[in-house]
Every structure is written in structure tokens, then in C-alpha cells.
Amino acid sequence: MALNFTWYTESFRLAKEFKISRGAKTHAHVLVLEVSSVGNVKLTGWAEAVPYARYNESIESVVVQLEEASQHISQLADQANLTKLLPPGSARNLLDCALWDFRAKLENKSVISLLGMKQPSAVLSAQTLSVDSIETMQSEAKLLSHLPLLKVKLDANDIVEKMKAIHAACPNSDFIIDANESWNIKILNKVLPKLTQLNVKLIEQPLPADNDAGLLDINSPIALCADESCHTAERLPELIGKYQAINIKLDKTGGLSEALALAKAAKDAKLQIMLGCMVASSLAMAPIYLLSELADYVDLDGPVLVANDRENGFIFEECRMSAPPNLLWGTG
Structure with missing residues (x-):
């Protein structure tokens, strides 16, 4: 099954200003990735990440990583190759989690059941x-x-x-x-x-x-x-x-x-x-x-x-x- 990748940014206003030792912010700027099937069966998995300057990331730098890595992912099985394509960080997070969501929809099972783990309660x-x-x-x-x-x-x-x-x-x-x-x-x-x-x-x-x-x-x-x-x-x-x-x-x-x-x-x-x-x-x-x-x-x-x-x-x-x-x- 061929895959298509789409990414975009969103901004969430915070309920109140959020301050830590290295700065403050009033909005959460996130990057969203959608992984969709190409063909008659339309399925879409998605994920959200926050590129973080502390780790030398920006939305722009993560987009560059996604552009490069997505060219090497043509099918769901390629999820196993993510550690070879990308270092730990937001780009790999987006691809890994969007592919997990896509797999859940494709197999009509929850991710927790695919992992063989217990569903968390409250x-x-x-x-x-x-x-x-x-x-x-x-x-x-x-x-x-x-x-x-x-x-x-x-x-x-x-x-x-x-x-x-x-x-x-x-x-x-x-x-x-x-x-x-x-x-x-x-x-x-x-x-x-x-x-x-x-x-x-x-x-x-x-x-x-x-x-x-x-x-x-x-x-x-x-x-x-x-x-x-x-x-x-x-x-x-x-x-x-x-x-x-x-x-x-x-x-x-x-x-x-x-x-x-x-x-x-x-x-x-x-x-x-x-x-x-x-x-x-x-x-x-x-x-x-x-x-x-x-x-x-x-x-x-x-x-x-x-x-x-x-x-x-x-x-x-x-x-x-x-x-x-x-x-x-x-x-x-």
C-alpha cells in the first residue's frame, strides 16, 4: 500500500502564560503530520510534535527532515527503518506515531492491542x-x-x-x-x-x-x-x-x-x-x-x-x- 505524507503547522493559544527557567510563551506552536493511503481505500493516520529549540530544532528544520525521510518510506513496513533515517527528535516522533495510528486504522485494532499491552485506566x-x-x-x-x-x-x-x-x-x-x-x-x-x-x-x-x-x-x-x-x-x-x-x-x-x-x-x-x-x-x-x-x-x-x-x-x-x-x- 503506497503512502502519502502531508504536514502543516498549528498554533494553540494557552490558557495562561507558561513560564519556565529559560523563557515564557503564550502559544503552543506544533507541527502535524498526516500519513494517508494512496488508492481506493482511504485511510489517514496522524501525529503532533513540538520542535524544541533546546534540542536545536525548529519547525523549519523538522520539515526539512520530513521532506527527506518521507521519500524513503513507501510502505508501512518501512516504519522499522526510521532509526536509520532520522536521529531521535520531533521528525522521527511524527513519522513513528502517525504510522502507528495508520496501522491501527488499517488493521482495525487499537495501538495498545497491537503492542500487546494493557489499556490504561484513569x-x-x-x-x-x-x-x-x-x-x-x-x-x-x-x-x-x-x-x-x-x-x-x-x-x-x-x-x-x-x-x-x-x-x-x-x-x-x-x-x-x-x-x-x-x-x-x-x-x-x-x-x-x-x-x-x-x-x-x-x-x-x-x-x-x-x-x-x-x-x-x-x-x-x-x-x-x-x-x-x-x-x-x-x-x-x-x-x-x-x-x-x-x-x-x-x-x-x-x-x-x-x-x-x-x-x-x-x-x-x-x-x-x-x-x-x-x-x-x-x-x-x-x-x-x-x-x-x-x-x-x-x-x-x-x-x-x-x-x-x-x-x-x-x-x-x-x-x-x-x-x-x-x-x-x-x-x-
Whole structure:
């Protein structure tokens, strides 16, 4: 069956400005890929990705990769060659996930059944607090004080003071801190003893990915999670001893196929698993949601962060995330 590839950009306005240590944004700019059959039987699979400047990607650079790679994919079986055609990243993610969706429609089976895995039930997803002033973050936290798990974006400023204020607003919540590479080893050593008293369960990427060797000397009472340092299963051994957890994102692994391989390797290595996302719609969340049964933490609140999600997207009841019967991706 011959295949045709079409890609286009979309922009989702965010419900509110989203801030992390390296910048802020008001819109999510995404790239969508559609894979369609050529001939009498018309089938279309699709996927969504967020090219990320942190990994030297732009929408333009990913489009160039798609233009080149799509010329070497003439049939569904060519999905197995994606790792030879493309490095891990958004382009490979788009092709891999769109081909999985296409396969589900072609075989009239869900992707989860094709993988031979258990369908996730409603899962607890962290809700995100953007980095801001102490007062603003505490005020935002009060609105989420009934939720059991919050992810807090922080930079290197007022770390403990902000967490004390947030903890006071949400005394019964657990916290994941995401530093987005903004700390150094001195800061980490200084704040760790105090953060242990504030329900912090995980600290995500405290040090820059290319300067995290110092973590080998840290005996952290809080699990440290690799995000920017973690991409594929092949490089996982480099993280052992530095981190106790990894954050799996499709735009880093290059799609669902590698994400599953990475999750299995992490399980074998006795590492905790967090499922993460870029800010995007439910279409970007749907493939990685299938790995929820393997995860210790789920952080897939992208659809909550956009002002208007796609039709047939995920259902969020407070912090509980579940898929509707006719989810927009992967249901065959």
C-alpha cells in the first residue's frame, strides 16, 4: 500500500502564560503530520510534535527532515527503518506515531492491542505551576490545593522560599520540582535538606545536561530525574548513578517505539519512570499515554494548558486523566 505524507503547522493559544527557567510563551506552536493511503481505500493516520529549540530544532528544520525521510518510506513496513533515517527528535516522533495510528486504522485494532499491552485506566497527572514571583506562585497554588500532585517550575532564584510558600498553600500535596537545568551543584547541595521537609518527591534536571557529572557524588534524599539528559535507551547507562528516575518524552525519544524501549530499559535498571510532554494538544499526548501502566509519575497536562483542546481529546476530572471511547488517535 503506497503512502502519502502531508504536514502543516498549528498554533494553540494557552490558557495562561507558561513560564519556565529559560523563557515564557503564550502559544503552543506544533507541527502535524498526516500519513494517508494512496488508492481506493482511504485511510489517514496522524501525529503532533513540538520542535524544541533546546534540542536545536525548529519547525523549519523538522520539515526539512520530513521532506527527506518521507521519500524513503513507501510502505508501512518501512516504519522499522526510521532509526536509520532520522536521529531521535520531533521528525522521527511524527513519522513513528502517525504510522502507528495508520496501522491501527488499517488493521482495525487499537495501538495498545497491537503492542500487546494493557489499556490504561484513569491516571493521576501532575498539574503544572509556572515559575513566577513567590506571591504569584503561592496564589496560583491555592487554586490547586485540593490536588495530590503538582509540578513546580523553578529557576535558581528563591527556591526554598517559593517552595515554602507553595507548601503552605498546599500542605497535603506532593511536589515535583522542575529546574530545567537552571541550578548548579552548590545550589542543589544547599536546598536539598530543606526541600525534604516540603513534600518534594522528585527533582527534575537540576543541572545542565552537559554538566551533570557532579551528581555521581550526591546521595540525594529526593529522587533526581533526568529530562534533558535522557533521550534513548542506548544512552541510558550513562545516567546510572547520577539519577534515580527518567522523564520520557516522545519528542526526545523520536516516537512511541523508542519510548517503549526506553521504558522497558529503565524498568530493568530499577529507575523510576515519569512520562512527560511539551505544551501541546491531546494529539501529542495520546501515544505516550499508552505507557502509563509502566510509569511512576505522569505529567501529561498539555491539554489543560491550552485554551482549547482538540475534539475527542483527553478528559480531565481535576487531576484524573482518561481517554474517551473515541480518542482522536490510536483507537483503530
